[in-house]
Amino acid sequence: MKTKKEIQLELLQEIDTISSKYNLNYILYGINGINLYNNYPINEDEDIEIAMTQGDIDRFCKIIEEKYSQNRYVEGIFNNPRLNRLYVKYGNKNTTYFKILELNYEKHNGINISIHPIRKSASLDGKKIQEMTPKLSKEKKIREYLNTRIESPKLWYVKVGIKTLNGLYGLSGHKSKYYEKIKNNIFIDKWEDIQNYSRVRINKDELNTSYLKEIKKVKINNQYINLPKDTESFFNEIDNNKFETIIKTKPNKDLILDTENSYEEVIEELKDLVKEARIRKEEFLWGRLKGKNDRDIFEKVWDLVKMTNKEIKFTKYFKENIDDLLATDLEDEEGFKKIYSELKPVIETLEEYSEKGLTFSIDPKTDELIEKVLIKIGNKRLVNKMKKLKEKEYFIE
Numbered sequence: 001m002k003t004k005k006e007i008q009l010e011l012l013q014e015i016d017t018i019s020s021k022y023n024l025n026y027i028l029y030g031i032n033g034i035n036l037y038n039n040y041p042i043n044e045d046e047d048i049e050i051a052m053t054q055g056d057i058d059r060f061c062k063i064i065e066e067k068y069s070q071n072r073y074v075e076g077i078f079n080n081p082r083l084n085r086l087y088v089k090y091g092n093k094n095t096t097y098f099k100i101l102e103l104n105y106e107k108h109n110g111i112n113i114s115i116h117p118i119r120k121s122a123s124l125d126g127k128k129i130q131e132m133t134p135k136l137s138k139e140k141k142i143r144e145y146l147n148t149r150i151e152s153p154k155l156w157y158v159k160v161g162i163k164t165l166n167g168l169y170g171l172s173g174h175k176s177k178y179y180e181k182i183k184n185n186i187f188i189d190k191w192e193d194i195q196n197y198s199r200v201r202i203n204k205d206e207l208n209t210s211y212l213k214e215i216k217k218v219k220i221n222n223q224y225i226n227l228p229k230d231t232e233s234f235f236n237e238i239d240n241n242k243f244e245t246i247i248k249t250k251p252n253k254d255l256i257l258d259t260e261n262s263y264e265e266v267i268e269e270l271k272d273l274v275k276e277a278r279i280r281k282e283e284f285l286w287g288r289l290k291g292k293n294d295r296d297i298f299e300k301v302w303d304l305v306k307m308t309n310k311e312i313k314f315t316k317y318f319k320e321n322i323d324d325l326l327a328t329d330l331e332d333e334e335g336f337k338k339i340y341s342e343l344k345p346v347i348e349t350l351e352e353y354s355e356k357g358l359t360f361s362i363d364p365k366t367d368e369l370i371e372k373v374l375i376k377i378g379n380k381r382l383v384n385k386m387k388k389l390k391e392k393e394y395f396i397e
Helices: 004-022 031-037 054-067 134-146 153-172 174-186 191-196 231-238 263-285 291-326 333-354 364-376 380-390
Strands: 027-029 048-052 072-075 088-092 096-099 112-123 197-202 205-208 215-220 223-228 255-258
Touching: 004 048, 004 054, 004 088, 004 112, 004 223, 027 031, 027 215, 031 048, 031 215, 031 223, 031 231, 048 054, 054 072, 054 088, 054 112, 096 263, 134 153, 134 174, 191 197, 205 231, 223 231, 255 263, 255 291, 263 291, 291 333, 291 364, 333 364, 333 380, 364 380
Parallel strands: 027 223, 048 112
Antiparallel strands: 027 048, 072 088, 088 112, 096 255, 112 197, 197 205, 215 223
């Protein structure tokens, strides 16, 4: 099974190959750009990021949608007007990477790479370029509010209000024109146009354009990636002179990560649980949840989502392999070792979640084999606990 990093590096290699073939320019950028360049562990809670001019981003997105849309996707405000971010995501459709409690309107939630547009910041004489006019800044704030997603039935009045305002905003014509207004105001079309400015902006970083004058290929993880020629000075500037700092990874509790199944497949199985978790968050944030008991329920919903995701993987695996295991003699020492080796990850998962008052089934044949193995190894306690948990409504107590 591939890791998130391996899939992101594949996507990065694809960007490099497509860019070379179609004469597009890009550079590696951001926290994980620094980590990759220094051969540090990447921050699993952050995307790998690159930067391109907006013209090249537009051309890249057109190429993906025309030639690679079966397994790859690009998503940004240009094809999903409900988004408010300026950068584009390029991702693998056959994977899942989404935060359960992040109430966004993304259509795709696969493992991806972020592609940031290079924006104007200062003219050659050093004069600051106004990225957002007061009118556009106001519209940006309105869009952020209108893009709030509400799941809780208790907050129906907020949901209706936002829907009504969205309708009025759409009728005004501003919704469809917003991206073009932003694009014309602050984005740079071609790489050679960068040098028409003294400074540019990538995401939240303001940079001297001299760093982007020359690009070189750097070998990272056995593949060649584009970086500014003066790489260390470039990374020092974007990381506030902390270039040698290792970026530590913080585990993200509400993350669903699956490197083998698409978001559409995973969310179909988890949609009711995810909705429940999101409702709990909304009600908590709106002051509706009080005390420890509600927080415990919230955590249980969260655990149930993660457990169900594992259950999906086990069910898929044993559907293909259970008949072979059943044909193996449980009483034979070598046969038992083989069966136990296959079932050990499931048993460990059942043990883990039984401590939290949760359990799951795979299918009758696999469940029966698991029970026989547990009894054989002397773990009848887990068998009895699972039976009791299956008798009650363990979702909400």
